[in-house]
Amino acid sequence: MKTIYKSAQEAVEPIQDGMTLMVGGFGLVGIPEQLILALVEKGVKDLTIISNNCGIDEWGLGLLLKEKQIKKMIASYVGENKEFERQALSGELEVELTPQGTLAEKIRAGGAGIPAFFTPAGVGTEIAEGKEIRMFNGKEYVLEESLIADFSLVRALKADTFGNLVYNKTAMNFNPMMAAAGSVTIAEVEEIVEVGQLEPGFIHTPSIYVQGLLQAKQEKRIERLTTR
Amino acid sequence: MTTANSRELIARRAEKEIANGDYVNLGIGMPTLVANYISPDKTVVLQSENGLLGIGPYPTGEEVDPDLINAGKETVTASLGAAYFDSAESFAMIRGGHIDVAILGGMEVSEKGDLANWMIPGKVIKGMGGAMDLVHGAKKIIVIMDHVSKKGEPKIKKQCDLPLTGKQVVNKIITERGLIEVTPDGLVLKEVFEGYTVQDIVESTGADLTIDVKQ
Numbered sequence: 293m294k295t296i297y298k299s300a301q302e303a304v305e306p307i308q309d310g311m312t313l314m315v316g317g318f319g320l321v322g323i324p325e326q327l328i329l330a331l332v333e334k335g336v337k338d339l340t341i342i343s344n345n346c347g348i349d350e351w352g353l354g355l356l357l358k359e360k361q362i363k364k365m366i367a368s369y370v371g372e373n374k375e376f377e378r379q380a381l382s383g384e385l386e387v388e389l390t391p392q393g394t395l396a397e398k399i400r401a402g403g404a405g406i407p408a409f410f411t412p413a414g415v416g417t418e419i420a421e422g423k424e425i426r427m428f429n430g431k432e433y434v435l436e437e438s439l440i441a442d443f444s445l446v447r448a449l450k451a452d453t454f455g456n457l458v459y460n461k462t463a464m465n466f467n468p469m470m471a472a473a474g475s476v477t478i479a480e481v482e483e484i485v486e487v488g489q490l491e492p493g494f495i496h497t498p499s500i501y502v503q504g505l506l507q508a509k510q511e512k513r514i515e516r517l518t519t520r
Numbered sequence: 521m522t523t524a525n526s527r528e529l530i531a532r533r534a535e536k537e538i539a540n541g542d543y544v545n546l547g548i549g550m551p552t553l554v555a556n557y558i559s560p561d562k563t564v565v566l567q568s569e570n571g572l573l574g575i576g577p578y579p580t581g582e583e584v585d586p587d588l589i590n591a592g593k594e595t596v597t598a599s600l601g602a603a604y605f606d607s608a609e610s611f612a613m614i615r616g617g618h619i620d621v622a623i624l625g626g627m628e629v630s631e632k633g634d635l636a637n638w639m640i641p642g643k644v645i646k647g648m649g650g651a652m653d654l655v656h657g658a659k660k661i662i663v664i665m666d667h668v669s670k671k672g673e674p675k676i677k678k679q680c681d682l683p684l685t686g687k688q689v690v691n692k693i694i695t696e697r698g699l700i701e702v703t704p705d706g707l708v709l710k711e712v713f714e715g716y717t718v719q720d721i722v723e724s725t726g727a728d729l730t731i732d733v734k735q
Contacts (some may be wrong), residue, residue: 318570318607319593321586344607371646372593380645388643392569393611393653400608411615411657416634416687419652461604462571468606492605496606513588518594520578 293320295454295504296484303478307443310363310480311337313344314399314439314470315353316446319372319515322463323352324447324480326508332356338362342399342439344392344466348372351513355378366439368392391419394436396469399431401438403472403501408437444474447510448497451481452488455502456495464496471501476505526696527688529665529713532557533694534623537662538564543613545654547568548592550664551623555634563644565599567619569610569650574602591650614650622658624651626665626693628680631727633690633702635663636682648685655686667695667724674726676707697721700729708732 294493297303304327307313317323328347329341330336333353341362347354354373356362364386370376379385389414390398401409410433424435446467450461457479471477479497484507529531531553538544538554540562546552546656555575558564568590575590576597583597590596598604613619628636635655638648655661669675676693693700698721699711708730718731 310712318591319589321570321589321593328625367647369647369649377645389647391648391652392650393615393657396607396611411653413653415656417652417684419648459604461585461588461598462568464604464606465571466607469608485696505521514584514586514595515589516595517584517594518578518579518596519584 293453294499294502295468296453297504297506298478300326300506300508301333303327303504304330304334306476307331307334308343310338311336311442312342314339314441314444314469314474315341316444316470317352318344318463318465320348320352320464320513321426322447323347324445324478325352326356327445327478327506328352328355329449331361332359333359335359337361338363340366342366342441344368344395344416346370346373346376347377348515349457357385364388366395368395396466398436398439399466399469399473400505402440403469406438408435408487410435418463429494439473441470441474442476444470446477446479447469448479448481450485450490451479451502451505452485452490452499454487455479455499455505456490457481457497457502458490458494459496468485468497471497476503477501478506480508482510527553530696533699533713534615534662534664535559537623537660537692538562538621540564542569543573543618545614545619545622545623545658547622547651547654548649549625551625551726552592556625565601567610567613568596568608569607569614569654571605571607571610572596572598572602574599576602595629607665611650611653614653615661617657619654619658621660621662622654623662624654626663627675627680629663629676629690629693630680631678631687631707634680635685635690636662637685638681639683641683655689661689662692663690663695665695667697667721674724675725697724701704706730709732
């Protein structure tokens with residue numbers, strides 16, 4: 293049995309100023325909406341946030357940015373957010389842009405006990421400056437170090453009371469690797485079911501990676517509604 | 521600037537680079553248009569780096585699922601036989617050489633096949649997304665873009681001035697003016713499109729071209 297929080301406020305209570313957080317999602321899909329809102333309300337500052345994107349101006353991590361609660365952002369794409377651009381260009385916000393596959397692998401490696409790995413992505417670009425380059429089979433690779441976090445905040449479709457998680461469609465994205473790479477992982481889920489109700493063969497994130505659960509309703513805002 | 525017509529021409533020509541049975545990643549912007557022209561005679565599986573293999577058509581209003589998007593964050597559907605997976609798995613497919621063709625947009629391409637498409641210093645900070653991984657993984661890298669910049673300056677040059685996305689990674693460049701292959705001996709002009717001459721292309725290209733156009 294895992295801790296099941298009564299509220300998002302209770303779930304983020306142990307998160308302190310200056311901590312490093314991983315936050316799941318790609319764009320606004322699969323973000324832990326209610327946990328982010330609770331962080332805004334709590335007012336924790338000087339956070340280092342590891343997330344593929346930084347929300348939009350009025351939603352997701354963009355809300356934390358607006359309140360200047362983020363000190364450093366590690367992400368692959370931040371093009372949807374004017375306040376991000378302003379803070380980054382003015383030097384208020386420290387930004388570490390990382391190729392998306394490298395970011396995913398840094399997080400995967402962090403959760404898997406691998407301190408660093410070689411990847412071709414970024415060789416010959418400014419991303420590789422100051423990093424070790426090594427040849428394997430006649431091709432150059434750059435050494436990238438893995439990432440871990442004090443807390444990982446993830447979003448799933450369903451959890452059982454043991455903490456096993458199942459994601460919905462492309463809302464999976466960075467969530468499974470982040471669940472493994474957080475010292476403490478809190479999963480915001482649409483539904484918590486009794487243990488035994490999830491098929492063991494179809495679990496995406498095994499319970500060992502999850503410390504706390506919050507059942508919450510998401511707005512699931514759509515960034516680019518495109519129809520036929 | 522390319523007009524809607526020339527964007528369609530580029531997308532239609534790029535489609536010919538895709539073979540039956542290919543797994544393909546289409547970048548954001550003009551590359552996404554290529555999906556509209558895939559021949560019904562081909563079975564092609566489109567990969568989206570946010571964790572979908574098998575992008576289907578855009579949804580009807582009723583089919584919209586906020587949890588189902590492509591890498592451009594547009595709502596999409598999943599095709600028959602599709603699979604969902606996490607981002608590490610997605611880039612394992614990409615870096616591991618399992619994607620047959622990647623079609624990307626470009627700001628500049630050098631005569632050695634270097635690509636710059638992610639950043640203009642001092643301007644908008646957006647990030648590289650998955651482009652730096654894609655250019656090293658896919659078996660064939662095709663860049664589709666306008667032949668010249670908005671100011672009329674060549675985007676195909678001896679060396680890129682903008683920060684690179686990848687070094688010596690591009691195999692083919694398709695613009696509204698023609699098709700250029702990147703070879704170990706430099707750039708080779710293979711096709712000239714309607715409305716342009718070899719001379720037009722030579723003059724609007726900032727690097728040496730070997731001309732090998734079949735009439």
